[in-house]
Amino acid sequence: MNIVNFTPISAFLGGSLIGLAVIIFFVFNGRLIGISxxxxxxxxxxxxxxxxxxxxxxxxxxxxxxxxxxxxxxxxTISNSFYLLAIAGLLVGAGTRIGGGCTSGHGISGIGRFSLRSIIATVTFMIVGILTVLVKNLI
Structure with missing residues (x-):
């Protein structure tokens, strides 16, 4: 385990700021935050x-x-091809449209509202992300 990356205080403060931003955005705009x-x-x-x-x-x-x-x-540091990153970005954009939102919308705003759809979407995002890293490390 890499203890160097264990930063609970900054993680807590960052998460709290994100949560506060969601609340402030909703109070002043009446809308939820979702980057996509x-x-x-x-x-x-x-x-x-x-x-x-x-x-x-x-x-x-x-x-x-x-x-x-x-x-x-x-x-x-960008360690991959610019074209590969552009294609990946387009695929992510298409996926957020198909999935009805991205990790920020579902994971931050949706789970905070106990939305079953957002909980399922976020769990799916996490599983696919973990599998992607595992497959990449096998190659």
């Missing part, structure tokens, strides 16, 4: 377009603000 739904609505709907834009920009600006305040370097 917000991105889709931003691209296809005239309703709440500015709110959706601000939310998506916040996802980009958040890590930048974190880096400024903590002075920690954020290292990201």
């Amino acid at each position: 739904g917000i991105a889709s609505n931003f691209l296809t709907s005239k309703d709440n377009r500015f709110d959706n834009f601000l939310f998506l920009i916040g996802l980009i600006i958040g890590p930048i603000v974190y880096k400024i305040f903590t002075q920690q370097e954020i290292n990201i």
Whole structure:
């Protein structure tokens, strides 16, 4: 077991901030948070377009603000082909449309509302993710 990655305090604080963001977004907008739904609505709907834009920009600006305040370097390495990543992104996008939402919508907002559909979707996401890692490690 890799104890170096065991960070319960930062995990608790991060999870609490995500939960608080879901509550604040719902109170002020009357909508649940789901990244795929917000991105889709931003691209296809005239309703709440500015709110959706601000939310998506916040996802980009958040890590930048974190880096400024903590002075920690954020290292990201892309170890696969750009084309493979683009195809994977399109498949994930198609899957979120077919599944009626993504892990953030089902896992954060849906489970918090005790939605059976979201619980089943999140369990399915987790099982497929675990199997994907296991298969990748076998190859």
